[in-house]
Amino acid sequence: MTVLALLVIATLGSASCSAPAPAPAPLPPPSGTYAVVVDAMSGDMHLVDTRTLAEIGDPVKLQGFPSEVAVSPDGRRAYVISPTSNTLQVIDLRDRRAVGDPVTVGDYPSAVVVSPTGDRVFVADGQSDDVRVYDSSSLRMIGAPIPTGDGPAGLAITPDGQWLYLTNQHQNDVRVIDAQTQEIVGEPIGVGAGPGRIVMSPDGSRAYVANVNSDDISVIDTRENRVAGAAIPVGGYPYGMTVSPDGRRLFVTDQASSDVRVIDTTTQQALPDRITTGTAPSAVASDPQGTEVFTVNMYSDDLSGIDTQSGAVRRSASVIGHGPRGVALVEIP
Template sequence: MAGAGKVAGHVIAGRYRLLRQLGAGGWGRVWLAYDQELACEVALKEIALPPNLPESEVSPRIARARREARHAARLRNHPHVATVHDILEEEGLPWIVMEFVPGATDLDAVVCARGPLPPAEVARIGVAVLDALREGHGLGLLHRDVKPANILLTGPVREPRPGYRAKGGRVLLTDYGIALEQDSGDTRLTETAKVPGTLPYMAPEQARGQEPTPASDLFSLGATLYFALEGTGPFDRNSNYATQVALLFEDPPPPLRAGRLTPVVLGLLAKDPTRRMDGDEAADRLAPIAAPPPSQPPLPPPTIPVGRPPPEPPPPAPKPTRAQEPAKPTEPDEPADMPPPTPPRTGAATRPRPGPPSPRRRRAWLIAAVVLAVLAAGGLGIYLAVPDRSPSPEPTATASPTALPTAPTSVSSIRVGDFPWGVAVSPDGRRAYVTNGDPDSVSVIDTATNRTVGKPIPVGADPMGVAVSPDGRRAYVTNQSAFPGSVSVIDTATNRTVGKPIPVGDVPRRVAVSPDGRRAYVTNGDPGSVSVIDTATNRTVGKPIPVGASPGGVAVSPDGRRAYVTNAGADSVSVIDIATNRTVGKPIPVGASPEDVAVSPDGRRVYVANADSDPGSVSVITF
């Protein structure tokens, strides 16, 4: 039949010379072609009608192809939709001229080759595809076949508009071949006694033959993100029948590697479309988890002096005499480990938690994190450093006699790996250790020169938290996307890992070392627990300690008697008795989505950064 026998070298419509076949799908083949008029490469989609196709289905197939071009053309200016340039006819059949994307690979192939992707990268893909779907929904267009094979990924290139470029490059939604304009009256594929879409990824209402809605596309997106995170679909079974039964009647298994994407994915996979997470909420939750956009200002070059604001500052305060100089505080049990803007966590399936702080809250959250670090380092002196803020200042015996500076003297940046998550400083202050999301590694910084030392140290998948032992001989790194979750141990003398990673719970996020260096405490996002590591043997001690939902930050008191754990999914802090490895009392309520925690040097104050509080806040627990 016409359209089924084209070969390389054939010229379509006197203009496009076929070079080679790029792929084939249920509705046709895609060719790489050369536009002889514009002297450039394009992609041509040919409608390949199968042999023995009933005559009654020929016209609907052709009409559907024309509709694909018309629908996709309405989205031609969207950066995440494969651009349609033209539609033409050859031997009575339509050919669609589309943008050719060199080096593009579909998401299905990427996951099959690389395995499950890190949550931040999956969130980035989700943001892009969701943006394309919402644009189509705003025009009244449904895609109806969102799946990994219909999402193209490329290497890093410049996007048509800023906002979504990251380590994976462009993200393109393709194949509007069964797209449907709501209430358009167009011929539907269901008239051929088939259900539109791809079974493992279609919404339950589609599988039942009901009219699809924008919520149906969102369900398919949720199943696609699940596949990218886990390497398998939520309803994949051994047969089509078993898959359909699971799709219609079974809940998806909770994802093991999703971290803070868990409530988003499960929200999109709700079987009842009226209870399904909508596009606006999904976008708000995905964006902060995704990789940072390139539209952010570039990092400043090293050592750029910060100008002093007028008026001229007063002369510096006199240095304290030796008698006035306060004693140095005990080395904190948890290194100065600033939380990343969007650390992943596992949400409770029974209580969907708000996602990470939305963009409008991110600045407030970062300010809260900085305040938390200052509080942890300066203890109670912070209260006297801010004049006249409180009618009841703290006792002067605990205050620092030197006021905190109002502005930095300089700001510099140090190039490390992509997506740095956590940082810790050695007890002697000579080295800083930074976890890099890509490649999976730890960069070592010489703090005297502010330059990295040697090559990054390879660790496990998607490293996040890092802590240095009190003697400075070991650094502990949580590998949040490793399966099972694990902790890598680095010998700081050689900058190499020691032995194999230590297995802990799923989605390990933060780590803290006890003041005596004998134990390391690791928060596991799923299930909510804390693993205890014997640093002498590099093995876990006993069973994980149950805490609240989605634990994140962890800190040990200076006397080594208590560990404090933030439960982001329960807005609380759990207290662990280190002698018994059991929680003490009930969790302490704090602000929204607490992410990190630090203890003052005297152990009397615990400071908690509340990531989702609006405005941003730090809770102070007094003992």
């Protein structure tokens, strides 16, 4: 065999054994406000430009049926829970890639929030009946699981990061957890039937609870940890909620009636007009300016944007995954 032939064989062998070059990271999205949407049925995450309601780049594949998403205060990471795989997954929103491997949490995670400082992630587990706390950098669990009531479903944190408010769907109450000591404090706060999602007012003085089985909203005075006033009737199966940045309006998605109700938080009365969305709106989030709120519509597979002054609705022209369940808004500089 000639020297040339040997060189050719060596070159071919070397080329065939070399590892393929890694795919280049996607370009960061342009500056703006984006909706981070997670889809249960298609098992992925989408980034949607709120100006155009158009998707940016390709979806990010996730484990299981992702249901809820929370974004870090600096807007760099999304934390996604999947109840079917019992996992917490972290996505870098700049390059739209997973950060590390999925973290195993408790049984059937139902809610996730990030501390205001961004150093802690809290996950409520609906079947193991606990809350678990994770370091956001290492994703290691801090301390032991915190036992809760039966069927924890919703989780909110006060703006100072001191207190967690947790709904127990099967006991019709709310528990308060000291986020520092990781202990439940005080007595359970009785609310409506089947409490699900819970959100905090911007100043932390009120917590709003969506009661899916009594079709109403309970208001909790967080200074005294008691219910303030009568429950507020809304539409069928209230699911998602968001409070306007000035705290004056509460927006509630009604899955069974496919609309959004607006509540005046001063009078604690629902405004008379219903705002029709796509089919079965689930989660809802407000933009930072309070000019528009966005719902993900589980059965029409799209996104609705609602003008908070006029009530005018615009909808995404294309499908946003399949079975969208969770949404969070993020500003990317």
